[in-house]
Amino acid sequence: MKRPPKAPSVTVSDVAREAKVSKATAARVLGGYGTVSEAIRAAVLEAAKALDYRPNELARSMTTGRSGSIGVVVGDIENPFFSLAVRGISDVARLSGINVILANSGEDVEAEKSAIRVLLAKQVDGLIVTPAQSGDIGHLAEIACPLALLDRALPELDVDTVTVDDRDAALRATRMLTRAGHRRIAYVTAAVLSGEFRGAASKINTSTVRERILGFLDACRDAAIEGAERNIHFGSGRSESAHAVMQRLLRSDNRPTAILASDSVVALDLFKAIRECGLNIPRDISLITFHDADWTSVTTPPITVIDQPVYALGKSVAELLIRRLKGDDRPPERIVLPTTIIERMSVGPSSAT
C-alpha cells in the first residue's frame, strides 16, 4: 500500500475559498463558535469534507492559550504501580477529551525538573507529578499552571493531592507481624535518603516514605520493640547491589524473621533473594508487601499484600486536576484513599530462636 507523501495541509482559508465565504465564517463553523446560517454552515462543511480539512490543534492552542493536554511525570512507567495509575489518569482524561503527555523521571530530581520544563514549554494545561524527592521542590512551587500530586504529598505545597493512608497501612501490616510474634522486623524500601537516617523519621520529606516508616515504628513501639529504626533499609532499588544488600541482610546472624516491603518490585527481589538463601516463607521468614501486583497471588506461598487502590489513585488525581482546569477554585483538596490488607499465606509465627 502506497503511503501519502507530505500533505500540503488544508487550512480554514482554503475551505473558505472553496465554500466562497470569508475566512472568519469558515472558521466559525469549523471551530464551532459564533452564529452561522444553516445554509452556509452546510456549504462550509461540505467544502471541508471535499478538501479533507483537519484542524491544526497547535494553531488553535496558540490563540486560545489552552493546549488540551496535561503532563504526567512519574517515577517509572515500567513499575506496574505507575502503569496502572497512568491507566487511570488517561481513562479519565480521554473522557474529557484531554490527552496525556507522559514523562519518566526515573526518580531523579534533575530529570523531573527537565521534564516539567519541557511539558510547560509545550503549554500543557495542567500537570500531575509524583515528586521524586521532596527536599528539592522549588521547581514545583513555581509552576504556574494547575498542579496535582500523585501518591506523594508535599506538606509545603498546598495543591490537590491524592495519596493512600500509608501510615495506617504500614501500621496494620506491621502489627499483623508483631502479633504473629515477630520482633526482628525489617522495612525495605527502594527510596533513597538525601541525608543520613538517624531514626528521625519525621524529617523524611517524601510523604509516602515518611508515613510508612512512621506507621512501621508506631507498631514496633506498640509491641515494645527497641531499636526498630536500625531495621529500616533504604535504597534497595533496581541496581545490582540492591540484590546483594538483601542477601547480606538475609544471611546476617540475627536476620529479620519478617520483612515489610515498600513496593512490589522490591518485594519480588526480596522473594528471589529469600529463595536463593534457601529460606522458606513463611516458616523461616514472613513477608508482606505494598501493592497487590499480579505475581503476589501465584507464588508458593502467595504473598500477603497491602492492596492500594492504584487505578482509583490515578483516576482521582486526574479528576481533581481536570475539575481545576474547568475553573474550579475551591481550596486544594488532599484525598487519602483507604487500603486493605489481603491476607494470603506469607505470614507465619516467628522463627526466632
Added chain:
Amino acid sequence: MKRPPKAPSVTVSDVAREAKVSKATAARVLGGYGTVSEAIRAAVLEAAKALDYRPNELARSMTTGRSGSIGVVVGDIENPFFSLAVRGISDVARLSGINVILANSGEDVEAEKSAIRVLLAKQVDGLIVTPAQSGDIGHLAEIACPLALLDRALPELDVDTVTVDDRDAALRATRMLTRAGHRRIAYVTAAVLSGEFRGAASKINTSTVRERILGFLDACRDAAIEGAERNIHFGSGRSESAHAVMQRLLRSDNRPTAILASDSVVALDLFKAIRECGLNIPRDISLITFHDADWTSVTTPPITVIDQPVYALGKSVAELLIRRLKGDDRPPERIVLPTTIIERMSVGPSSAT
C-alpha cells in the same frame, strides 16, 4: 508554600524591549539561529534571565511545522509488555529531545482511529502504532507523517516495522511440547478474530497472531498431529467469560495436556484457572507462555517462557522513527528481533491416558 497565580507569559518582544534590540535580534539569540554579535547576545540573554523568559514551544512549532513530539498508540499500557516497550521508546526519545504523547487503544480499532486523529491534530512529527486489527488499516495508510509499527507487522503497509520472530518462536516452543510427547496442545490467545477461523491461518491479518499460529501449526504438522486448528482458542482477553472459557477447556474430557499462551496476562489467567481446577503443572499439564513477565520466574513451578526483547523492541522502533524524522529516506525497514526460550519447570511429559 504559596503558588504563583497566572503568569502573564514573557515573550520575545518583551525581552527585545528590555534589551533594547529588535524583536528579530532577540529571537535570533533566544532561538539559537542566525548570527548575532557577542555583546548583543549577552545583553539579550541577561534580559531574558531578568524577565524569566520561557519559550513557548507551541508558537515555535507553529512556524517550524515540527512539534518535537511523537505519538505512541498501544493496546494497553497496563500490560507489562507495552509498558516496557513504551519505556524503551521514551528512553530513546528523550535522548533526542523528543517527547512522547501516549494513547491507549484498548485494542479497539475505533479508539485507535480517534487517538490517531487527535495525535495528528496535535501535529506530532511521527507515530508509533501497535495496530489493534489489521482488517481495518485505511486510517493507517493515509497517515501523512512518518509511521512505524511496533510488534505487529502489516504486510500491506510498507513502513518501518519492528517485530519479533513470532513464527519461529511459536514453532520452537510447540516443538518443545511435542518432543515431550504432547499431542493435545492448545494455543490460547487474547486476540479476537474478525471473521470465523477455519484453520485458514494465513488469512489472519494481524501478523503477530498469524505468525504464531502458523508456527504452532508447523510444529503440530511436524509431529503429525491432526486437527490442531481446533485447539486454537481466541478472545481469551480480560473479560469475565475468558476465565470461564479456560475452566471449560481444562475440565473438558480430552483437555489439552499442554498449553501455549500468547501473552503473560492470558498465561496468568490460565495459571490461576489450572490451579483452581486442581491440576498440577507440569504433571497434569504443561505451560509455556510468550513474554518473560516477572511473575513467571517465581511461581511453583516457574514457567518456561518465550523471552521477547521487549525493551529493545521499543528502542528499535523509536530509533527507526527518529532516524526517519531526521530526513532519512531509505526504504522502510522491517526488523525482526530474535527471541529465546527460557526453560524453567513448567514442561513435563504428556499425561495423556
Added chain:
DNA sequence: TTTTCTTGTGAGACCGGTCTCAAAAGGCAA
C-alpha cells in the same frame, strides 16, 4: 414608512514564535 433590534457576515488584528529581505555597519584593499 421609518426606526430599532437582531442576526449573519467580512475585514483584519492577534497569539508568539521563525524567517526573508533589505538596509546599516564594519573591514579591508585600492
Added chain:
DNA sequence: TTGCCTTTTGAGACCGGTCTCACAAGAAAA
C-alpha cells in the same frame, strides 16, 4: 578617501487558527 564585500541588525510577513468589531440585511416595533 572611496568602493566593495561581509557581517549584523531591523522591519515586517507568515504559520493557522480565534476573536473583536463594524457593517449589512432582514425582522420587529413605532
